[in-house]
Amino acid sequence: MALQRVEDPESGVTWYCFVDSPAPDRGNAQSSPGFxxxxxxxxxxxxxxxFASLNLGSTVGDDQAAVEENHRRLFSALGLARSGVVSPHQIHSAHVAAVDRNHGGKVIPATDALITNQVDVALLLRFADCLPVLFHDPVHRAVGLAHAGWRGVASRVIPxxxxxxNHSYGSDPRDLxxxxxxxxxxxxxxxxxxxxxxxxETLPPDTHVASQEAGQWFLxxxxxxxxxxxxxGIQRIDRADICTACHTDEWYSHRAEGGKTGRFGALIALEG
Ligand SMILES: [Zn+2]
Structure with a gap:
């Protein structure tokens, strides 16, 4: 799928989404049918x-009123009710929580991936170099979102x-x-x-994802x-292929900005 850039003309809030084919003039976060x-x-x-400017992290030292305003602008731009948005307190673990409407507006403690099969429950996680990994199951109608830095990857948050x-909604990886x-x-x-x-250690033996240059390893x-x-067994995989450290104009990078920066968001929800 291609990556489409969408800007809310009113606020300037800007996001990207994967699309089958570019569909201009969509005011909402949009992608494949159903989510x-x-x-x-x-x-x-x-x-x-x-922290400039749409920082969604409330634990990074930013002004709380600004973080609050950023969330208000985001939900307004996406046409989402705050009462339907669920977020975790992220700790670089492999803990996954299945959530529903009862969790709307709440923060799930000590969790790095959320899943739901309920329409209009939006999952929102926060990042600055770690990877957002989105999931959609069109067959059993479910979505998921994981926070994957090296610790999460090593602790197998993706599997x-x-x-x-699979065990909550019956999702088959081949459908995801x-x-x-x-x-x-x-x-x-x-x-x-x-x-x-x-x-x-978490990868098939023939897969190599690191190399050494002048004695330094790069992952x-x-x-x-x-x-x-x-x-x-997931066959349909799309990558944004965006390096946060190369593009601090649009993304927060913990490494490139010396650890003093904000958090950008990734969000996914089923649609009715
Ligand atoms: Zn880079």
Whole structure:
């Protein structure tokens, strides 16, 4: 699928979504029939540097009133009711939670992936280099969203999400679509050998997602996520192929911005 850029003319809030073919003039986060999703840039918000501007992270030191205003602008631009949006408190774990309307407007503790089979329950997670991984099951009608940094990948948050979709809703991995959002690119991701080993251990033996340059290891996290998805039997996989560190004009990058930055959002919901 192609990546489409959508800008809300009123607020300047801007997001990307995967589309089968470009469909201009859609005011909403939109994609394949049956679900909506958005990879939400940092544009159009109220936060000041170093959080400028659509920071959705409330635990990074930003002004809380600005973070609140950013959420208001986002939900208004996407045409979403706040009461239907569920978020977790992310801790780089492999914990997955199945949520429903009763969780609307709430924060799920200590969780890094959410799934739902209820229409109009929007899943919203936050990122700055870690990868958003979106899931849609058109057969059993379910969606999921995972937060995958190296710790999440090493703790197998992706297989855990797919397993949870299966045992909660009967999803068969062969029916799933997965979308990999923006995240840190290999050239900007120097890591220790221990990190490489922890990630490599979760992959099929013939898959190599790291290389060494002048004694320094670099990790291809997007490649690792892709390899895990493929190994699970998922055939329809799309990648945004956007490096957050290369594009701090539109995305927050923990690494490129010295750890003092905001969080961008990714969102997915089933539609009726
Ligand atoms: Zn880069």
């Amino acid at each position: 909506r999703h958005a990879l939400i840039t940092r544009l159009g918000g109220a936060s000041q540097a170093p 855990a999400t797919v397993a949870h979709l 679509w997965a979308g990999i959002g923006p995240g840190i690119g290999k050239d900007h991701y120097p890591v220790s050998k221990a990190v490489v080993d922890a990630v490599q 291809d996290l997007q490649g690792a996520v892709h390899a895990q998805l493929s190994a699970l």
